[in-house]
Amino acid sequence: MRKIIPSLFIMLLAFTVTSEAQQRRTRVNTNVEAKEMVQKRQMMTKQRMQKKDRFQESLTEQQKEQIKEITLSSRKETISLQNQLAEKHARIRTLSTGDDYDEQALNKVIDEAAELRAEITKVQLATKHSIRETLMDDQKVLFDSRMQQAGKRKKMMKARSARRNK
Numbered sequence: 001m002r003k004i005i006p007s008l009f010i011m012l013l014a015f016t017v018t019s020e021a022q023q024r025r026t027r028v029n030t031n032v033e034a035k036e037m038v039q040k041r042q043m044m045t046k047q048r049m050q051k052k053d054r055f056q057e058s059l060t061e062q063q064k065e066q067i068k069e070i071t072l073s074s075r076k077e078t079i080s081l082q083n084q085l086a087e088k089h090a091r092i093r094t095l096s097t098g099d100d101y102d103e104q105a106l107n108k109v110i111d112e113a114a115e116l117r118a119e120i121t122k123v124q125l126a127t128k129h130s131i132r133e134t135l136m137d138d139q140k141v142l143f144d145s146r147m148q149q150a151g152k153r154k155k156m157m158k159a160r161s162a163r164r165n166k
Contacts, residue, residue, distance in 0.1 A: 048149065055142040066134045074127035081120045088113035 059067070088109055095106045128147065132140055 055139070055146055058139050058142060063134050067131050070127055070130045070134075074123055077123050078120055081116055081123070085113060085116040085120065088116060
């Protein structure tokens with residue numbers, strides 16, 4: 001009995017030391033992976049900025065001014081529509097959470113919100129078309145590539161947001 005207790009104690013001590021070492025290795029691996037992820041993101045950001053710079057560098061001063069005017073007028077228009085859309089979403093929340101549920105009024109507000117969203121999309125596409133009209137063929141290729149990348153980033157951000165909200 002006296003020999004068993006010290007043996008059990010030594011085995012318990014060895015088990016504890018081994019598991020602690022494994023946990024440290026796991027933490028180190030996690031830190032290395034996190035650093036690699038950060039470096040990868042930084043590299044991707046740098047590549048995006050270089051692509052953006054290539055597009056910006058290819059523009060003449062006149063094109064830059066035209067694009068600036070087009071985007072400014074587009075933003076003025078879309079800000080108003082987005083504010084109206086936000087009001088509709090607030091109204092939808094109010095109608096759907098109140099004690100008096102009026103399906104007809106709720107459906108009407110939903111339809112109005114859909115019309116506003118469609119109008120915003122139309123303005124955005126018209127803006128994109130106007131910008132493309134000011135560009136030469138090689139610039140259009142860079143511009144289209146940039147727009148595709150922006151769409152992919154937007155989808156990724158939505159997917160991340162959806163995962164976080166689960």
